[in-house]
Amino acid sequence: xxxxxxxxxxxxxxxxxxxxxxxxxxxxxxxxxxxxxxxxxxxxxxxxxxxxxxxxxxxxxxxxxxxxxxxxxxxxxxxxxxxxxxxxxxxxxxxxxxxxxxxxxxxxxxxxx
Numbered sequence: 001x002x003x004x005x006x007x008x009x010x011x012x013x014x015x016x017x018x019x020x021x022x023x024x025x026x027x028x029x030x031x032x033x034x035x036x037x038x039x040x041x042x043x044x045x046x047x048x049x050x051x052x053x054x055x056x057x058x059x060x061x062x063x064x065x066x067x068x069x070x071x072x073x074x075x076x077x078x079x080x081x082x083x084x085x086x087x088x089x090x091x092x093x094x095x096x097x098x099x100x101x102x103x104x105x106x107x108x109x110x111x112x113x
Contacts (some may be wrong), residue, residue: 004046005089010039018042023085027078032056042088047049051088051096061100063093071100 007015007026011033015022019050026040029051035037050062057075075081087096 002042004091006043006045008041008043011037020086020089023082025088027053027081031078042085044088044091047093049088049093051084054085057081059084059100061096063097071097073100073103074105 003017003019005018007018007022009026009029023042030038030040033055035055039052041050041052043050048063048065048067050067052060052062059073059075059081061071063069084096086097
């Protein structure tokens with residue numbers, strides 16, 4: 001199965017043509033990593049959207065014409081992470097952004113640099 005989604009893991013591994021099963025594997029691997037390397041990002045080859053999660057359950061959504069905007073929230077558990085990645089894989093970026101903005105701990109900032 002070919003997809004337009006890639007995964008970049010904090011410890012240097014990457015996956016091209018990623019499937020949702022690859023997300024499950026990345027989550028399992030991330031929970032076993034140290035804090036420094038315990039993170040992974042998912043990107044879409046056709047959009048400027050990136051979704052990144054850290055071992056401490058901080059979740060970031062990077063978007064904008066030049067990836068200049070970022071939303072952040074703190075998840076309650078890894079099931080929440082799977083939910084957001086499912087929205088990403090469904091290309092439901094508007095809903096993903098709205099769900100970020102509706103969470104109690106969420107903020108938006110401009111990215112510089």
